[in-house]
Amino acid sequence: MRTIMANGADLHVAVSGPETGPAVVFANSLGTDLRVWDGLIPHLAPGLRLVRYDKRGHGLSQETPGPYGIEMLADDAAALIAALDLGRAVFVGLSIGGLIGLSLAARHPGLLAGLVVSNSAARIGDAAMWNARIQAIRDGGLASIATPTMERWFSPAFRAAGRDAPWRRMLARQPQGGYVACCQAIAGADLADAARALDLPVQVIAGGLDGSTPPDLVRATAALIPGARFDLIADAGHIPCVEAPAAHAAILNRFFKDIGHA
Ligand SMILES: O=C(O)CC1=CCC(=O)O1
Numbered sequence: 001m002r003t004i005m006a007n008g009a010d011l012h013v014a015v016s017g018p019e020t021g022p023a024v025v026f027a028n029s030l031g032t033d034l035r036v037w038d039g040l041i042p043h044l045a046p047g048l049r050l051v052r053y054d055k056r057g058h059g060l061s062q063e064t065p066g067p068y069g070i071e072m073l074a075d076d077a078a079a080l081i082a083a084l085d086l087g088r089a090v091f092v093g094l095s096i097g098g099l100i101g102l103s104l105a106a107r108h109p110g111l112l113a114g115l116v117v118s119n120s121a122a123r124i125g126d127a128a129m130w131n132a133r134i135q136a137i138r139d140g141g142l143a144s145i146a147t148p149t150m151e152r153w154f155s156p157a158f159r160a161a162g163r164d165a166p167w168r169r170m171l172a173r174q175p176q177g178g179y180v181a182c183c184q185a186i187a188g189a190d191l192a193d194a195a196r197a198l199d200l201p202v203q204v205i206a207g208g209l210d211g212s213t214p215p216d217l218v219r220a221t222a223a224l225i226p227g228a229r230f231d232l233i234a235d236a237g238h239i240p241c242v243e244a245p246a247a248h249a250a251i252l253n254r255f256f257k258d259i260g261h262a
Contacts, residue, residue: 001060006079007072012060013053013080016041021049022113022261023086024252027077027097028052029119029239030182031142031149031171033059036094040241043249045262051089053080055100057178066181070096070189073182074103081111088113090261092252095120095213095238096182099189105202106194114201114259116252117228119213119238121221122192130187134180142179143172152211154237167242195224202227203255205248208234229255 003010014034024044028036034052041050054061056068056076077100081089090113093101098120105115136145149171150164158164202225206218215232222230231251236244256262 003060004080004083006083007076009056009064009076010062011053011056011076011080013051013084015049015051015084017049018047019049021047022256023049023051023081023084023089024256024261025077025081025086025089025091026050026052027055027091027093027100028058029095029097030186031058031174031179032167032239033170033174035170036239037241039245040249043246043253045253045256047262048256049086051080051084051086055096055182057181058174063175063178066177067184068181070099070103070185070191071107073100073185074107077104078108078111090114090116090256090259092116092118093120094118094241095124096186099124099186099191102191102194102198103189105198105200106191109200112200113261114203114255115198116203116205116255117221118205118248119207119210119218119240121213121217122195122224123190124186124213127187130183134183137176137180142174142176146171152237153239154243155209155235158237158243167239192224195221196226198225201255201259202229203251204228204230205240205251206230206232207236207238207240207243208232209236210238212238
């Protein structure tokens with residue numbers, strides 16, 4: 001177990017692969033921790049230096065008092081990349097991780113060789129939606145929102161097979177204050193202008209059965225980003241690294257190869 005002090009928060013990280021390999025940093029979604037990438041890692045091309053981390057207020061990372069902002073979470077990621085001396089990394093962001101990636105690319109372009117925005121958008125939901133979710137959590141805790149969350153995260157087939165059960169437990173065990181603080185960060189984030197101004201290779205990925213960031217929303221964000229590629233994983237929900245890890249990794253491997261990050 002390793003933690004790194006980054007931008008005033010002690011962040012839990014998992015680092016693997018050769019020290020000199022091109023670096024890839026993975027930022028996971030709201031209500032998950034870095035284990036969300038476990039099934040994807042074996043499908044990735046060899047030789048990469050892989051860095052997974054729990055964002056502030058999630059997993060084993062420090063839960064500092066909220067509210068958080070996307071810029072703060074992006075600066076956390078920048079501090080982590082600098083502390084690990086990764087050079088120019090590819091940042092792979094899932095959902096709120098994608099918002100963090102868009103902000104990171106805008107605020108710290110020199111740190112990145114490329115960006116993957118997976119199951120995310122320049123703007124996710126609106127303030128009323130996030131405030132209602134925060135209120136529901138304050139009233140009933142994270143377990144009380146687990147069923148509708150699983151319906152947004154995973155396809156009907158995945159849930160019918162009971163494969164959502166461990167992820168339901170993962171959601172319920174996240175620090176409640178950290179989850180709420182990240183909801184506040186998402187509610188305040190609109191990265192459309194940042195997306196339009198990006199000047200780096202970008203891969204955007206959507207899940208055909210995503211109930212949180214539906215494919216049309218993700219595609220619309222891809223259309224904002226100059227030169228961005230877009231791919232759809234038709235039979236996956238919001239978390240394709242869990243539900244369709246081989247398909248998710250295949251898109252990442254092709255992107256890394258095409259931009260010479262391999
Ligand atoms: O709706 C959800 O719970 C999924 C989600 C939205 C932003 C994020 O990171 O995850």
